[in-house]
Amino acid sequence: MRELIYYIAASIDGYIADPTGGFDAFLVEGDHASVVFGEYADALPGHAHAALGIEPPKTRFDTVIMGWNTLAPALEIGITSPYPHLKQIVASRHSRAVDPAITLTDDPLALVRSLKREDGLDIWLCGGGELAGTLLPEIDRLVLKRNPVVFGSGIDMFGNTPYKPRTFTLTRTRSFDSGVVIEEYTCRSGALLP
Numbered sequence: 001m002r003e004l005i006y007y008i009a010a011s012i013d014g015y016i017a018d019p020t021g022g023f024d025a026f027l028v029e030g031d032h033a034s035v036v037f038g039e040y041a042d043a044l045p046g047h048a049h050a051a052l053g054i055e056p057p058k059t060r061f062d063t064v065i066m067g068w069n070t071l072a073p074a075l076e077i078g079i080t081s082p083y084p085h086l087k088q089i090v091a092s093r094h095s096r097a098v099d100p101a102i103t104l105t106d107d108p109l110a111l112v113r114s115l116k117r118e119d120g121l122d123i124w125l126c127g128g129g130e131l132a133g134t135l136l137p138e139i140d141r142l143v144l145k146r147n148p149v150v151f152g153s154g155i156d157m158f159g160n161t162p163y164k165p166r167t168f169t170l171t172r173t174r175s176f177d178s179g180v181v182i183e184e185y186t187c188r189s190g191a192l193l194p
């Protein structure tokens, strides 16, 4: 069955963006980029593929889901369909005018459950933290690009989701000279603690 994979950059202390939504403190360059631009090239935006002169491989993901606050910065710079090579789903509780390539949903949990029953490649949970908090029960795998920086405060990886431990198993760790560590965790089935 296809999986929901939360693939993100994070600080040591678990933030995915600074308090204003920026991520300048994350390392773009370095040897970890081989994974970002290789294995996870499907998670690059269309304008990055164009700038790099590469085609999206379409082997890792065929769908992306993101919260409205994650799409909004792209809209502000005129990018209305950031991942045109993927089926793009955006969660919002409001009626929004969006590019025809984007599917809006006010029930991302139900939609993801339905998508997981369909055939296809894995679904990339792009973020942000609030949406990830909603989708936590359906996350099958976490892939964290852990950057060697402590933010102190910022946007939390799972927003303000209530305390409800869900156990994951560390399945792979890759350390890079850049200081980035890519950690992969798989959800232990039925691992919701009481």
Ligand SMILES: NC(=O)c1ccc[n+]([C@@H]2O[C@H](COP(=O)([O-])OP(=O)(O)OC[C@H]3O[C@@H](n4cnc5c(N)ncnc54)[C@H](OP(=O)(O)O)[C@@H]3O)[C@@H](O)[C@H]2O)c1
Binding pocket: 007, 008, 009, 010, 015, 016, 017, 020, 021, 022, 023, 066, 067, 068, 069, 070, 071, 091, 092, 093, 094, 105, 106, 107, 108, 126, 127, 128, 129, 130, 131, 132, 134, 155, 159
């Ligand atoms: N480090 C990384 O790899 C990474 C990746 C992605 C994003 N980010 C960062 O994360 C930040 C955004 O995160 P965030 O936590 O503020 O926001 P978010 O999860 O991206 O978006 C929150 C919005 O999404 C909608 N939403 C969320 N949960 C929903 C639900 N259960 N049902 C319906 N709609 C729902 C709502 O939109 P409405 O207000 O329209 O109702 C909500 O206000 C940005 O700064 C972005 O740069 C970082």
